[in-house]
Amino acid sequence: MQLLLVVVGYLCGSVPFGVLLARRAGVDPRVAGSGNIGAANVARAAGVGLGVMTLVADALKGALPALLARALTDRPALAAAVGVAAFLGHLFPVTLGFAGG
Secondary structure, three states, rough: HHHHHHHHHHHHHOOOHHHHHHHHHOOOOOOOOOOOOOOEEEEEEEOOHHHHHHHHHHHHHHHHHHHHHHHOOOHHHHHHHHHHHHHHHOOHHHHOOOOOO
């Protein structure tokens, strides 16, 4: 169960919300603006609304897995490990070939 929670944290962190949300406006943030898939570049390239949505989604993809781990176990260190795994998933997303987050 512990390993599963860490893997889920990593996979949640790997979701490239900047790319997914910017596509709604027909923009690929990897080739627009600074090339970064983060909220600031999405806001510049696709609009402030999508930038704010990216910011919130990126924050939640780290917080929710850690909160889930905390709710399912009585081990705060496991919740922290899940949060770190989500952070690493954000930095090195499997969905983008382990590059850019």
